[in-house]
Amino acid sequence: MEKLPSYQLVAKEIEEKIKTGVYVSSQKLPSEYDLATEFAVSRLTVRKAIDFLIQQNLLFKMKGKGTYVMQPSEKYQSGKSGLVGFTESAKAFGKSSNTKVLVYDQTPQAPQTILNAMQLTKQGDLVYIERLRSFDEEPMTIEHLYVKSSTVKEVTKEQLANSLFELIEKTVEIAYSHQEVEAMLADQELAKLLQIKKNDPVLKVNSIAYSATAIPIIYDTSYYRADKYTFKNTLIRNH
Amino acid sequence: MEKLPSYQLVAKEIEEKIKTGVYVSSQKLPSEYDLATEFAVSRLTVRKAIDFLIQQNLLFKMKGKGTYVMQPSEKYQSGKSGLVGFTESAKAFGKSSNTKVLVYDQTPQAPQTILNAMQLTKQGDLVYIERLRSFDEEPMTIEHLYVKSSTVKEVTKEQLANSLFELIEKTVEIAYSHQEVEAMLADQELAKLLQIKKNDPVLKVNSIAYSATAIPIIYDTSYYRADKYTFKNTLIRNH
DNA sequence: GTTTATTTGTTCGTATGTATT
C-alpha cells in the first residue's frame, strides 16, 4: 500500500506511454502546460516528473524547444540507478547471484596507499575480505575489500557471503561512493579464480564508499571479467 | 556580461565556501531555511542551487537529516559534466590536445552491425574517419568513427583535425550519447599507434551520438591507453 | 527580417507531508 507522490505517478504514466509507444523517440512530448492539464497537476509537478525521467535517461529537454524521448540504450545500464550492491544489480539483470568468501583476515597489513585513502595513520582498524561473486554460477568478479573494523564487529565468515552493505548499514549508513574504472591484464591467480586465461583483459574497478560524515567505510578493488561485464553511461550535451 | 540566474549565484557562493573550507566535508550545511535567509532568496531557489551542486557531486542530501559536503574524488571525473568533446576535456585537464587524421574514407563498407545501430538499410550514407588524439604530444586514444555523410558534406581532411562536434553541429545538433566501456588487448596495429606493446590492456569505448530526433549521427569506437586513462564515476546510495 | 506565439527556465510565496533527532 505504497503511497507514491504525485510527481512519481505522473512519471509512471509518461513512462507507460513511452513503453506502449504513445510517445516515441524522435518525437516531442506535449508541452509542460498541456501535460499539467492532462494529469490535473501543477506545472511544477510535471517538471519534477520530467526531471525524474531525465535522471533515468528516458527523456531529455531543450530550452525553448521541448521535451524529447531518448533512444534507449540496447543493454543494461550500470551506475545510473545509483549505488547498489551486487545482489541488487543481479536482480536487475534477472539473474541469481552467488558469493564465495575466499579470505577473511581480521588483522591484515594494509598497504600505505590504502591507509591514506581510508584516512588512517596506523594499522589495526581494518579487516580484509576477498570474495568471488558469480551470476548464475558464472564467475563475474573478484572483490578485494578493506572494511573499517568497527562496522563489522563479531561477524562470521558465513555472514560475509551475504550482502556486505546490509551488514555494514546496521552500524553506519553508506551515503555514496567514488569509483574509477581501468583496464588491466589478469595474472595467474586472478585468471584461475575467474576461469579465464592469464593475460586476458579485466576491468579493474577501484571504489571508496563513504558515510554521510565523509568517513571512508570500504576500500574496494574489484576485478571484472572483460568478456562478461561492461560499464554503461549516458552523456547529455549541454549547449 | 553574463547574467546568471540567482540559483547559480547561490550555488557559486556555496561552492566557494566549500573550496575555502568554510563548509567542510563531514560537516552539515546550514538548513535550507537558513541558507534562504542568508542569501535573501526563496527556499526553492536554495533547493535548486543545492540540486545543481548535487549533480556535480559536491553535495548530497538525506531526508530529514540535512545536506552534506561530499568528500572529493582525488582525480578528474570524466562524464559527470556531460557530453563534451576531447578538446574541451583536455582543457579541463589543463593540457593541450592534438589530433592527427589517419584515415578519411568517403565511401567505406561499414559492417552490418554498425549499419543496424545507425538505423541504415544500405551502404553509402556514412563516411569513415580514423584519428589519433594526444594530450601534450602523448598518444591517448585512437578513434574509429562512422559519421552520417549528410552532416560532413564537402569537408576536407584538414578540417577533421579540429573539433568534429563543432563541424557536425553546423548541420545537426547532437543531443546525447550512449556509451559502453570495456577492456581488451591491443593488437599489433593499435599498439604501434598508441606507442604501447602488443597485448597491453586498452579501454574500448563504444558510443553512439544521437540528434534530438533520435537519429544516430556518430558511431564511435575509441581505444584508450589503459595506463593513461580511466573512467570515473560517483554513485549515490538511495535508501 | 521582424513580430508573435510557443515552450522551457527561473523565482517568488505559501502550505502541508514525512523522516530524523
Place this chain on the structure above:
DNA sequence: AAATACATACGAACAAATAAA
C-alpha cells in the same frame, strides 16, 4: 512529543530561447 529539516505541491508571474507567421 516537539522541533528541525528535507519533500511535495499549488498558484502565479516574468524571462529567455526557439519556432512559426
